[in-house]
Amino acid sequence: MGKQKKFVEAITAMDVDFAQWYTDIVKKAELVDYSSVKGCMIIRPYGYSIWENIQKHLDQKFKETGHENVYMPMFIPESLLQKEKDHVEGFAPEVAWVTHGGNEELAERLCVRPTSETLFCDHYAKIIQSYNDLPKKYNQWCSVVRWEKTTRPFLRTTEFLWQEGHTAHATAEESEKETIDMLNIYADFCENVLAIPVIKGQKTEKEKFAGAKATYTIESLMHDGKALQSGTSHNFGDNFSKAFNIQYTDKNGQLQYVHQTSWGMTTRLIGAIIMVHGDDSGLKLPPKIAPIQVMIVPIAQHKEGVIEKAMELKDRISKVARVDIDTSDKMPGWKFNEYEMKGIPVRLEVGPKDIENNQVVLVRRDTREKIFVSMEELETKIAELLEDIQKSMYEHALKHREENTYSAKTLDEFKDIAENKPGFIKAMWCGDRACEEKLKEVAGVTSRCIPFEQETISDKCVCCGGEAKHMVYWGKAY
Amino acid sequence: MGKQKKFVEAITAMDVDFAQWYTDIVKKAELVDYSSVKGCMIIRPYGYSIWENIQKHLDQKFKETGHENVYMPMFIPESLLQKEKDHVEGFAPEVAWVTHGGNEELAERLCVRPTSETLFCDHYAKIIQSYNDLPKKYNQWCSVVRWEKTTRPFLRTTEFLWQEGHTAHATAEESEKETIDMLNIYADFCENVLAIPVIKGQKTEKEKFAGAKATYTIESLMHDGKALQSGTSHNFGDNFSKAFNIQYTDKNGQLQYVHQTSWGMTTRLIGAIIMVHGDDSGLKLPPKIAPIQVMIVPIAQHKEGVIEKAMELKDRISKVARVDIDTSDKMPGWKFNEYEMKGIPVRLEVGPKDIENNQVVLVRRDTREKIFVSMEELETKIAELLEDIQKSMYEHALKHREENTYSAKTLDEFKDIAENKPGFIKAMWCGDRACEEKLKEVAGVTSRCIPFEQETISDKCVCCGGEAKHMVYWGKAY
Numbered sequence: 001m002g003k004q005k006k007f008v009e010a011i012t013a014m015d016v017d018f019a020q021w022y023t024d025i026v027k028k029a030e031l032v033d034y035s036s037v038k039g040c041m042i043i044r045p046y047g048y049s050i051w052e053n054i055q056k057h058l059d060q061k062f063k064e065t066g067h068e069n070v071y072m073p074m075f076i077p078e079s080l081l082q083k084e085k086d087h088v089e090g091f092a093p094e095v096a097w098v099t100h101g102g103n104e105e106l107a108e109r110l111c112v113r114p115t116s117e118t119l120f121c122d123h124y125a126k127i128i129q130s131y132n133d134l135p136k137k138y139n140q141w142c143s144v145v146r147w148e149k150t151t152r153p154f155l156r157t158t159e160f161l162w163q164e165g166h167t168a169h170a171t172a173e174e175s176e177k178e179t180i181d182m183l184n185i186y187a188d189f190c191e192n193v194l195a196i197p198v199i200k201g202q203k204t205e206k207e208k209f210a211g212a213k214a215t216y217t218i219e220s221l222m223h224d225g226k227a228l229q230s231g232t233s234h235n236f237g238d239n240f241s242k243a244f245n246i247q248y249t250d251k252n253g254q255l256q257y258v259h260q261t262s263w264g265m266t267t268r269l270i271g272a273i274i275m276v277h278g279d280d281s282g283l284k285l286p287p288k289i290a291p292i293q294v295m296i297v298p299i300a301q302h303k304e305g306v307i308e309k310a311m312e313l314k315d316r317i318s319k320v321a322r323v324d325i326d327t328s329d330k331m332p333g334w335k336f337n338e339y340e341m342k343g344i345p346v347r348l349e350v351g352p353k354d355i356e357n358n359q360v361v362l363v364r365r366d367t368r369e370k371i372f373v374s375m376e377e378l379e380t381k382i383a384e385l386l387e388d389i390q391k392s393m394y395e396h397a398l399k400h401r402e403e404n405t406y407s408a409k410t411l412d413e414f415k416d417i418a419e420n421k422p423g424f425i426k427a428m429w430c431g432d433r434a435c436e437e438k439l440k441e442v443a444g445v446t447s448r449c450i451p452f453e454q455e456t457i458s459d460k461c462v463c464c465g466g467e468a469k470h471m472v473y474w475g476k477a478y
Numbered sequence: 479m480g481k482q483k484k485f486v487e488a489i490t491a492m493d494v495d496f497a498q499w500y501t502d503i504v505k506k507a508e509l510v511d512y513s514s515v516k517g518c519m520i521i522r523p524y525g526y527s528i529w530e531n532i533q534k535h536l537d538q539k540f541k542e543t544g545h546e547n548v549y550m551p552m553f554i555p556e557s558l559l560q561k562e563k564d565h566v567e568g569f570a571p572e573v574a575w576v577t578h579g580g581n582e583e584l585a586e587r588l589c590v591r592p593t594s595e596t597l598f599c600d601h602y603a604k605i606i607q608s609y610n611d612l613p614k615k616y617n618q619w620c621s622v623v624r625w626e627k628t629t630r631p632f633l634r635t636t637e638f639l640w641q642e643g644h645t646a647h648a649t650a651e652e653s654e655k656e657t658i659d660m661l662n663i664y665a666d667f668c669e670n671v672l673a674i675p676v677i678k679g680q681k682t683e684k685e686k687f688a689g690a691k692a693t694y695t696i697e698s699l700m701h702d703g704k705a706l707q708s709g710t711s712h713n714f715g716d717n718f719s720k721a722f723n724i725q726y727t728d729k730n731g732q733l734q735y736v737h738q739t740s741w742g743m744t745t746r747l748i749g750a751i752i753m754v755h756g757d758d759s760g761l762k763l764p765p766k767i768a769p770i771q772v773m774i775v776p777i778a779q780h781k782e783g784v785i786e787k788a789m790e791l792k793d794r795i796s797k798v799a800r801v802d803i804d805t806s807d808k809m810p811g812w813k814f815n816e817y818e819m820k821g822i823p824v825r826l827e828v829g830p831k832d833i834e835n836n837q838v839v840l841v842r843r844d845t846r847e848k849i850f851v852s853m854e855e856l857e858t859k860i861a862e863l864l865e866d867i868q869k870s871m872y873e874h875a876l877k878h879r880e881e882n883t884y885s886a887k888t889l890d891e892f893k894d895i896a897e898n899k900p901g902f903i904k905a906m907w908c909g910d911r912a913c914e915e916k917l918k919e920v921a922g923v924t925s926r927c928i929p930f931e932q933e934t935i936s937d938k939c940v941c942c943g944g945e946a947k948h949m950v951y952w953g954k955a956y
Binding site for chain 1: 527
């Protein structure tokens with residue numbers, strides 16, 4: 001690799017400055033560009049094709065589980081936003097307001113949706129009459145706006161893309177089941193498609209969604225030891241249905257309030273992919289989400305038969321993988337670096353000598369291992385290799401998380417870890433908001449979740465020494 | 479059909495009140511619902527699944543022809559919108575303005591995008607440097623906002639969904655070719671997928687897009703004789719690249735301005751499907767775009783073996799068509815009407831007698847013809863039938879357009895047709911804007927396009943009697 005190093009000098013090493021490394025990657029891998037609109041990003045073709053793959057996987061899962069896509073207006077009248085008290089308190093301070101249409105001032109301000117619970121509720125109140133109309137399981141793909149002071153591409157932007165599921169059910173049991181089912185779909189997607197291990201759990205009262213009875217979350221750990229909330233699923237119970245009067249007639253002719261959920265995943269998942277898998281040569285994409293899985297780089301391509309052979313291989317590989325070829329007149333070294341930066345899982349090199357030896361060279365992006373493969377075995381080996389890369393990227397990320405997850409029994413231990421060892425801290429909690437706030441104050445961490453898989457670290461709250469109620473994951477978060 | 483008529487009474491006959499008929503269909507086929515936001519519609523699952531099919535077809539075509547998807551911010555700073563003079567004049571009067579973010583007033587107003595030329599230009603100016611960077615062929619799927627006074631679902635709403643392609647090329651020839659290529663993709667899509675015949679042509683100076691050198695259009699004719707602009711493709715030449723300073727270094731090291739295009743299709747296509755194909759029983763969907771192509775209605779389903787047989791048929795049909803089944807306890811008559819209202823191309827009836835006779839009944843939505851098919855031939859016959867329906871719906875629409883297209887040589891003839899015969903009027907035009915305006919004033923029509931396929935109706939302008947330059951399609955339009 002010595003000779004090629006010069007091409008990648010421009011990217012900051014992650015251990016030197018993780019934030020700058022992140023910014024370098026999103027720019028150099030051509031995922032985003034900054035726009036003239038403060039806090040808004042342009043998602044470029046390569047970044048958008050990753051999002052399209054995320055959409056494809058999730059949308060299929062949503063449909064398989066009986067959800068239907070719809071489209072709600074992007075505007076919410078101020079009076080509608082105000083119907084659920086906690087919800088408006090949570091969102092009103094960070095919305096964008098439309099005050100003029102054409103040349104006229106509007107009689108009522110409209111906010112650009114920060115999330116669409118109020119619109120779905122307004123619609124559900126109209127279309128739900130009887131138990132026959134339930135459940136309603138809707139989803140929409142759209143963009144939302146939250147007025148942020150400091151922004152970073154994918155992680156926190158004024159406008160971002162997401163999907164928001166909104167469902168209505170006859171009973172509390174059904175809405176609870178839906179909330180958990182969707183969390184499980186999110187977790188499976190992260191682990192099996194994005195190769196990102198997640199902790200499933202419940203948010204504390206302090207951290208839950210504005211208007212929810214319970215918020216469930218999946219939390220992942222980035223390379224720098226910070227946590228990222230990667231997907232959330234909320235059970236509203238009848239909070240919203242009472243505020244919006246969404247009632248149905250049950251089988252006994254009685255009026256009942258519906259029980260609702262909402263759940264969402266966003267473009268911040270692309271930030272997670274970068275920060276979990278990336279290295280100092282750039283992005284590393286798990287094969288299942290990579291827009292291009294195999295990039296063919298012909299060697300000494302001016303020599304007779306090289307490009308022809310490379311094109312022939314491309315045709316063959318296209319039957320088992322998403323493959324592309326670079327026949328531009330740039331140097332192979334430049335191409336190697338470019339496609340490492342873009343995180344393409346496998347590079348295939350083929351030149352005159354390889355053709356003579358009836359073989360090609362495959363180079364793994366994750367381990368940089370070089371593998372010589374005979375032409376005959378190409379399709380089989382590539383399919384196997386992609387599977388192996390997917391698996392080993394997950395294991396690599398899991399190992400990193402395990403190595404950076406700590407337990408603390410005392411407040412001193414807790415503070416020491418928080419200060420010196422970036423990662424998750426597992427510690428017991430009494431359930432008191434005061435302790436949660438104190439840990440934030442003295443150690444700079446927030447509760448990430450009360451994991452479904454509980455452990456007993458001790459029987460006392462790490463903060464006040466009172467009786468422990470839950471084991472909680474704590475951490476600094478994006 | 480006699481007995482079932484009572485179920486469809488609620489829909490207004492199209493000949494009685496076409497506008498009301500349209501509104502009835504969009505509501506009763508559950509395509510849209512009105513929202514609390516003036517002028518904005520909710521696209522319900524059935525309507526949205528039609529849009530998803532439109533997206534799937536077009537997106538595939540765009541990608542096959544080398545276009546890449548991106549995502550631009552939904553906001554445009556006022557100063558950016560103002561960079562191209564004609565463009566801002568065309569759009570500024572009809573945009574929504576964001577003036578506050580959170581609790582603060584913005585230093586500069588942001589408009590919610592009515593279209594994104596200015597954002598793409600701003601981005602292209604940054605990323606295009608050399609001839610190596612060209613062409614850039616981008617597209618985005620998003621929603622846009624235009625502040626409309628009077629709105630109708632799909633046809634004219636304050637917010638609507640669309641795709642907008644934006645490309646940059648090295649030469650004027652290339653941008654002209656792209657503009658026409660995309661118009662052809664739109665025309666093929668309308669004719670082959672939506673079964674809607676279109677007239678391809680160029681817009682007059684008066685009717686072209688704000689900022690374009692040339693606008694091309696496809697125009698279709700609705701059942702009531704009104705025209706619908708169904709897709710447009712604009713060649714900007716270097717109008718925008720000069721305003722935004724988008725230059726590249728050519729092979730000789732000279733700085734050159736790029737040549738640009740944009741093109742779009744919107745959810746109004748769903749309005750076209752309704753108004754071209756629908757009838758007094760509801761929607762009629764061309765098979766290629768129908769979310770469900772075959773609906774199975776079991777007859778006497780309480781009898782032994784009926785539902786089992788129907789489910790077995792569903793499995794078999796699912797290999798050749800998008801199929802669903804209704805086993806609810808509603809009456810078959812109710813189901814027939816419901817799926818006619820929803821425009822499902824084929825209804826399959828199967829009951830105890832059919833099973834005994836080893837046959838099923840297929841009913842075409844377009845002609846209401848009943849066809850008895852033996853169980854063995856089911857897959858073949860359904861595939862053939864769907865193809866035949868697709869073809870005959872196109873022919874039916876083409877015949878309607880031909881029967882409602884008139885020629886006028888004199889102004890009196892022209893006025894008479896415009897007043898008494900809803901449809902297209904073909905007439906010669908001198909090319910003078912004054913004549914175009916006069917025809918609008920005296921006959922209430924606008925120029926729809928100067929068709930690529932010219933005919934000579936006479937050698938004089940139908941309005942002023944001066945020398946004719948073009949044959950033009952005129953009409954009243956949505």
